[in-house]
Amino acid sequence: MEEAKVILKQITSSIPETAYGVERMMLIGDLISRLSLEERVLIKRLFDSFLIKMSETMASDIDIGGFGSQGRIWYRIFGNKTPDSSWGIFSFDEVNVIILTILLERQRQFLYENRNLDFSYTIFRNDQMFRFRADAYFDLDQMALNMRAINAVVRPYKGLDLHPNVSKILSLAHTMEGLVLITGITGSGKSATLDSIIDANNHTVDGHVVIIASPVEYVHKSDRCIIRHREVGRDVLSFKEGAIQALRQDPDIVVIGEMRDPDTIMTALEITDSGHKVFSTLHTSSAVESIDRIIGEVPPVEQERVRNRLADVIKLVISQKLVQSMDGKVVLAKEIMVANPSVKAAIKNNNTSEIYQMMSESGDEGMVTLEQDLKRLYVGRRISQETAISYSNNKRRLQQLLNLVPQT
Numbered sequence: 001m002e003e004a005k006v007i008l009k010q011i012t013s014s015i016p017e018t019a020y021g022v023e024r025m026m027l028i029g030d031l032i033s034r035l036s037l038e039e040r041v042l043i044k045r046l047f048d049s050f051l052i053k054m055s056e057t058m059a060s061d062i063d064i065g066g067f068g069s070q071g072r073i074w075y076r077i078f079g080n081k082t083p084d085s086s087w088g089i090f091s092f093d094e095v096n097v098i099i100l101t102i103l104l105e106r107q108r109q110f111l112y113e114n115r116n117l118d119f120s121y122t123i124f125r126n127d128q129m130f131r132f133r134a135d136a137y138f139d140l141d142q143m144a145l146n147m148r149a150i151n152a153v154v155r156p157y158k159g160l161d162l163h164p165n166v167s168k169i170l171s172l173a174h175t176m177e178g179l180v181l182i183t184g185i186t187g188s189g190k191s192a193t194l195d196s197i198i199d200a201n202n203h204t205v206d207g208h209v210v211i212i213a214s215p216v217e218y219v220h221k222s223d224r225c226i227i228r229h230r231e232v233g234r235d236v237l238s239f240k241e242g243a244i245q246a247l248r249q250d251p252d253i254v255v256i257g258e259m260r261d262p263d264t265i266m267t268a269l270e271i272t273d274s275g276h277k278v279f280s281t282l283h284t285s286s287a288v289e290s291i292d293r294i295i296g297e298v299p300p301v302e303q304e305r306v307r308n309r310l311a312d313v314i315k316l317v318i319s320q321k322l323v324q325s326m327d328g329k330v331v332l333a334k335e336i337m338v339a340n341p342s343v344k345a346a347i348k349n350n351n352t353s354e355i356y357q358m359m360s361e362s363g364d365e366g367m368v369t370l371e372q373d374l375k376r377l378y379v380g381r382r383i384s385q386e387t388a389i390s391y392s393n394n395k396r397r398l399q400q401l402l403n404l405v406p407q408t
Contacts, residue, residue, distance in 0.1 A: 001045075001046055001049065003042050004042040004043050004045065004046035005046070005094075007035070007039050007042060007043060008043065008090075008094045008097055008098070009094070011028070011031050011032070011035075011093075011097050012091060012093040012094055012097065014031065015027060015028060015031070015093055020141055021138075021141045022112050022115075022138075024096075024141070025096060025100065025108075025111075025112060025143060026112055028093070028096050028097055028100055029100050029105075029108045029112075031097075032097065032100055032101050033105070035101075040101055043097065043098060043101045044101060044102055046098065047098050047101070047102055048123045050062060050064065050073055050087070051121075051123055051130065051132065051147065051149075052123070052125060052130075053075070053084070054075060054147075054149055055130060055149070057075060057077055058077060058078070059075035059076055059077045059149070060076050060077070060148060060149055060187070061075065061076040061081070061146060061147065061148050061149070061187075062074065062075055062076075062145075062146070062147045063075075063076075063081070063144070063145070063146050064090075064095055064098070064099070064144070064145050065092075065095040065096065065098075065099055065139070065142060065143045065144040065145050066095075066137075066138075066139025066140065066142045066143065066144025067092070067139050067140035067142055068139055068144070069083075069095070069139075069144065070083075070089075071089040071090045071091060071092070071094075071095065072084070072085075072087070072089060072090075073087040073090075078324070078328055078329050078330060079322075079324050079330060092142045095142070095143065096142060096143045099136060099143040099144075099145050100143065102121065103117070103119075103136070107119060110233075111136055115137065115138050116135070116136070116137045116138075117134075117135070117136045117137075118133075118134070118135055118214050118215055118232075118233070119134050119136070119215055119233075120132065120133060120134065120150075120215035120216055120217070120231065121134050121147065128152070129152065130149070130152065131149075131150040131152075131217065131218070131219070132147040132148060132149055132150060133147065133148045133150055133215055133217050134146070134147045134148075134215075135147075148187075150191075150217040150218055151192055151195075151218060154192075154195050154196055154199040154218060154220075155192050155193070155195070155196045156196070157196045157197065157199065157200040159196075160193065160196055160332070160334075162336075162366070163336070163365075163366030164366070165338065165365055165366040166316065166318075166336060166338065166366040169315050169316045169338065170197050170200070170201075170316070171200070171201060171204065171205065172201050172205040172207050172252055172253060172277060173204065173205045175277065175315060176252070176275075176277055177272065177275050177276060177277055177313075178272060178277060178278075178313055178314070178315030178316075178339075179268065179269070179272045179278050179280070179310075179313045179314050179315060180197075180277070180278070180279045180280075180315055180316045180317075180318075181259075181279075181280055181281065181282055181290055181314075181316070181317045181318070182194050182197075182279070182280075182281045182282075182318050182320070183281060183282040183283070183284045183285075183286075183287070183289075183290045183317060183318070183319040183320070184281075184283075184284075184285065184319060184320045184321060185283060185285055185321070186283065187322065188320050188321050188322055189320060189322050189332060190281045190320065191217050191218070191257075191281070192218075193318065193320060193332075194255065194279060194281065195217070195218045195220070197279065198211070198220060198227070198253070198255065198279070199220065201225060201253065202220055202222070202223045202224060202225045202227060203223050203224060204224065205224060205225065206224050206225070207224070207225045207226075207252035207253060208225065208226050208228075208249070208250055208251050208252050208253070209225050209226070209227045209228070209251065209252065209253045209254075209255065210228045210230065210242075210246040210249055210251045210253070210254050210255065211227065211228065211229050211230065211255040211257070212230045212232065212236060212239055212242035212243060212246065212254070212255065212256055212257055213229070213230070213231060213232065213255070213257035214231065214232035214233065214239070214257055214258070215231050215232070215233075215234075216229045216230075216231040225252075225253075228249070230242050232257070238264075239256055239257065239258065239259075239260070239261075239264040239267075240263045240264050240267045242256075243256055243264070243267045243268060243271055244267060246271070247271060247274065247276075251276060252276070252277060253276075253277045253278075253279065254271055254276055254277070254278050254279075255278075255279045255280070256268050256278065256279070256280040257280070257281065258280065258281050258282070258283075259280045259281070259282055259294070260283075261297070262297045262298050262299075265294055265297055265298065265306075266298070266306075268280055269306065269309050269310060269313060272313040273309060273312070273313055282294070284319065285319065285321070285393060286319050286335060286370065286393050287317040287318075287319045287335050287336070287337035287355070287359065288337075288352050288353070288355050288356055289319075290317050290319060291310065291314070291317070291347055291352050291355070292352055294306070294310055295307050295310065307347060307348060307350065308348055310347060311339075311344045311345075311347040311348040312344070314339045314344070314347070315338075315339050316336070316337065316338055316339065317335075317336070317337040317339075318334055318335070318336050319334065319335040319336075319337075319370065320332055320333065320334040320335070321333050321334075321370070321391055323374070323377065323383055323387060323388075323391045324383070324387055325377075325382050325383055326381065326382060326383060326384060331377060331382050331383060333370060333373050333374050333377060333383075333391060334368070334370070334373055335359070335368060335369055335370040335373065335393075336359070336366060336367050336368050337355065337359055337367060338362070338365050338366055338367050340358075340362070340365060342358055343355055343358055346358070356369060356394075360372060369394075369397075370391075370392060370393050370394075371392050371393070371394055371397045371398040371401055372401065374388040374391060374392055374398060375388065375398065375401045375402060378402070385402065388402070
């Protein structure tokens, strides 16, 4: 580690004060390209030690660099993000060098041009593989980086505690077509839930799964399913391109990592319309919001057509949050919408505001509102009352469920 710090000081001392912003990063990149292989390895080992500390402390995320970090290494441990004083303080340029050293030349060029780079990163330690989802970006002209640890093992499917009817919809053995959405805000465990579902299919059904992701996180080992992993920017140019190409690859399940733009949304609907089973994710906090978001992403002239097509193909929406539990860790709270005929009619008739009540009254079909699930966790003494109310989307409804305010 000390050798790496010496190299960092040597590099940063040769950076002219007159270079700023992207030009400064490009100059640093040129200096890095002149380092010997041994010197680059030493810097990489220093960076990898930051990540090893993540596994030792059970941290989910690490943040370094940029003006906001103030030269410190920050970890998110059980929901709380704090700096780790044991690493000391690094100068802005020292962190710039560290971040740019772990990137390939083509990745650095993409970062200079787009001011942002999504990528995956892997380290090996004691014959164990650790994978991370990473995002490099600029913060007041300095390089910043967030990395999220990817689970080395898939969360057990049984741990999702899903209704048998919901499991049938998720299984290729019972439902061979339709759109399934896993939604939630950033850091809500969407990818982990999706991986659990894919893993369950992999071990129980014969089929072909094509995963298009940015970046690829958990790498599935083919069992009863052959599983293809296609990373956007490395194996395929975009989610849309990957989804279109998947149709020519004889898939049974197509996983679109994120429906982040109108083109991808329309492509996902078209693939599902052609009789395929499609899984995807959205950054929304409720099932109803997910339906409204998809329709709202397209131009008004297209919304009626999209509304009807979505109603025809949607099968299930799981919207989830990771909630702080009584033991200081996190527990999964979820909202589930099964697209039964009533829900489909509400979507087609632009009456999505009625769906919440349908969910709250359809527990026998596997539906549940977030507030009902938070109540379940509170009654089971998994979370506090204050936490339940804090994480609810409809606080008054939860207070009614907990008999804190009169029913209306």
